[in-house]
Amino acid sequence: MTPVSRHPSAKAFLLDTWPAFAVLLLTLLISSLIMEFTFVRGVKALWVVLLRFVYLSVILTLPLLFLPRLCALLRTLGNRRNRRLVQIAGEKDPRTAPLKNWVLRPLQGIGLMMLMATKLLAILYTGSTVTASTLVPPAHFQMGRFLSVTSIALLASTLLVFLWTTDDLGIRFHDRRTGEVRMIGKYLGVLLPVFFGFYGILGLFDAHSQVPASRYLVQMVIVLYPPFVFFNVLHAIYIRQREPQLLGCLKASSLLISANGDPPPSDKPS
Numbered sequence: 001m002t003p004v005s006r007h008p009s010a011k012a013f014l015l016d017t018w019p020a021f022a023v024l025l026l027t028l029l030i031s032s033l034i035m036e037f038t039f040v041r042g043v044k045a046l047w048v049v050l051l052r053f054v055y056l057s058v059i060l061t062l063p064l065l066f067l068p069r070l071c072a073l074l075r076t077l078g079n080r081r082n083r084r085l086v087q088i089a090g091e092k093d094p095r096t097a098p099l100k101n102w103v104l105r106p107l108q109g110i111g112l113m114m115l116m117a118t119k120l121l122a123i124l125y126t127g128s129t130v131t132a133s134t135l136v137p138p139a140h141f142q143m144g145r146f147l148s149v150t151s152i153a154l155l156a157s158t159l160l161v162f163l164w165t166t167d168d169l170g171i172r173f174h175d176r177r178t179g180e181v182r183m184i185g186k187y188l189g190v191l192l193p194v195f196f197g198f199y200g201i202l203g204l205f206d207a208h209s210q211v212p213a214s215r216y217l218v219q220m221v222i223v224l225y226p227p228f229v230f231f232n233v234l235h236a237i238y239i240r241q242r243e244p245q246l247l248g249c250l251k252a253s254s255l256l257i258s259a260n261g262d263p264p265p266s267d268k269p270s
Helices: 010-034 044-078 098-124 143-169 188-207 210-250
Strands: 083-088 171-175 181-183 253-255
Touching: 010 044, 010 210, 044 083, 044 143, 044 210, 098 143, 098 210, 143 171, 143 210
Parallel strands: 083 253
Antiparallel strands: 083 171, 171 181
């Protein structure tokens, strides 16, 4: 686990993102020297694979630019009548950790994109099924595929930015009347995208035989894993650097929770 730092060094950033670059390098070597691995082969793979990584990384990180506005929207929806947004002391954790940033969150993103692609195809093309080419930017520019991949990536990353931010900052709903504290993103941010991912995987194996479905799944994970690692590490850095600003947008007050999980008497209505 990397120590918390608002302005990490280049070395610390590389340590946090090295699995992404390791997978990217492996893809480059296999695609350029051995076999067609992700729809491209030979010298062309050297720039196509890198271009895909840069393109997806940029698209996924775009919602970070609008995070203060998303927080302001949550403030409007969350601070109403007897309900308010609070930050639970000890619950926030914007640090980067191997399990969270290298495994859970990248798989959340990939699973969520798979589900969105499944639903999009169901709406646009009856009977169409998801393959690796549905979510992987093509080696040759195709406007339709470009727009669909961009839209799916933007929608998925916007939802994940919202969930991850409330999780990392320890933001909860607090009912002043009952004293109840409800979670927003702690488990929803983990379980919902993972459930979506299993749904997408089951749909993939239902639509294709075992070998093609396994190949499509591996190709999607190989292509999407590096940008999702890069994206969620950048998100963690952004949260550490902008925490005061984001809390100001949320207007979330600090709330202490006692050992039995209840707020102190001063926070409960009389």
